[in-house]
Amino acid sequence: MPAAASRPRTLPTASAARAARMAEIFHALSDPTRLLIFEALRGGEQCVCNLTGILEAQQSRLSFHLKTLKDAGLVNDRREGRWIHYSLDPDALEEVRSALDDLTRAAKSSAAACCRR
Amino acid sequence: MPAAASRPRTLPTASAARAARMAEIFHALSDPTRLLIFEALRGGEQCVCNLTGILEAQQSRLSFHLKTLKDAGLVNDRREGRWIHYSLDPDALEEVRSALDDLTRAAKSSAAACCRR
DNA sequence: CGAATATATCTACAAATCTTGATATGTCAA
DNA sequence: TTGACATATCAAGATTTGTAGATATATTCG
Numbered sequence: 001m002p003a004a005a006s007r008p009r010t011l012p013t014a015s016a017a018r019a020a021r022m023a024e025i026f027h028a029l030s031d032p033t034r035l036l037i038f039e040a041l042r043g044g045e046q047c048v049c050n051l052t053g054i055l056e057a058q059q060s061r062l063s064f065h066l067k068t069l070k071d072a073g074l075v076n077d078r079r080e081g082r083w084i085h086y087s088l089d090p091d092a093l094e095e096v097r098s099a100l101d102d103l104t105r106a107a108k109s110s111a112a113a114c115c116r117r
Numbered sequence: 118m119p120a121a122a123s124r125p126r127t128l129p130t131a132s133a134a135r136a137a138r139m140a141e142i143f144h145a146l147s148d149p150t151r152l153l154i155f156e157a158l159r160g161g162e163q164c165v166c167n168l169t170g171i172l173e174a175q176q177s178r179l180s181f182h183l184k185t186l187k188d189a190g191l192v193n194d195r196r197e198g199r200w201i202h203y204s205l206d207p208d209a210l211e212e213v214r215s216a217l218d219d220l221t222r223a224a225k226s227s228a229a230a231c232c233r234r
Numbered sequence: 235c236g237a238a239t240a241t242a243t244c245t246a247c248a249a250a251t252c253t254t255g256a257t258a259t260g261t262c263a264a
Numbered sequence: 265t266t267g268a269c270a271t272a273t274c275a276a277g278a279t280t281t282g283t284a285g286a287t288a289t290a291t292t293c294g
Contacts, residue, residue: 015156019149027147029220031252032136035143038220039132048271061253063272068251082261082270093221100217103146103155104210148282165241178283180242185281199240199291 022099028072029096033057034065038088041075045087139216142209145189150174151182155205158192162204 029035033055040046040054052062066086069075074092078085146152150172157163157171169179183203186192191209195202 015153016149019152019156022152023147023149026143026152030140030144030147032133032140033252035136035139035220036132039136042220042222052270058254059271060255060273064252067272079260079271084271097217097221100214103152103159104214105159150282166239175284176241177243177285181282184242196241196290201241 022103024072025074025092025096025099028069028074031065031068033061034069037062037065037069037086038074041086041088045078045085047080047083047085049083051086139220141189142191142213142216145186145191146213148182148185150178151186154179154182154186154203155191158203158205162195162202164197164200164202166200168203 029038036055037051040051046054048062048066051057051066052059055062057065066075066077070077070086072092074089074096075086076089078087146155153172154168157168163171165179165183168174168183169176172179174182183192183194187194187203189209191206191213192203193206195204
């Protein structure tokens, strides 16, 4: 990694890694079905059977989306007898929130003198 | 699907529409390249030529991602001579933030009695 | 006008994603 | 055990997305 100018150079590796994680989170939230699941879980833990009722989702389809959310670390599951309960992961919630804050905070500074004729 | 308990029924249409819009926003943010663009724009308006330098992106690829962000309403463009400047859309920023707040707020209530043996 | 520059759009194509239907796994109850 | 239930996983096809390269459009400059 060579010298650094004052302004932006090429993508810093750290930034790239963070971007990848954020992309993963946002991707998990980028589907309507998953958002509805997410909303359903806001009120607290729900078993899959309840979710099947709430959404009009086929069983395997629901399972697929739950897995996507879980792989992204947004939800946790817990087995109780033959039922499996999903809930939002509080840490992930915080991560999402701060990711977005990072993203949107500190806008509006200099209009970066650029491309002046 | 028998009688309704106290809790959620089927998906309310309003909720579905909102979920679709939120999904659109989150989808726009679900790619590392786009997130880097987004970050680059936090500091203020940038012309495409600057962005090409910041990211290691081919011209058409950058254009593609800018269009995606624009279609989702997250950025605006403005032509000035032969250059085109992109900037974050303040309203969209607010929309994103409140979408996320909606999503994460008000978790933790009743663990919805469900599937009791 | 014609050339050069900045950027968008089009065209394939590869890879990722979503959906459905079928099957597997784990758990309880008779 | 066996069967019923709850859920996950697999397989295949349709759709969407991202990339690269080629070409088109707008704008300035000479």
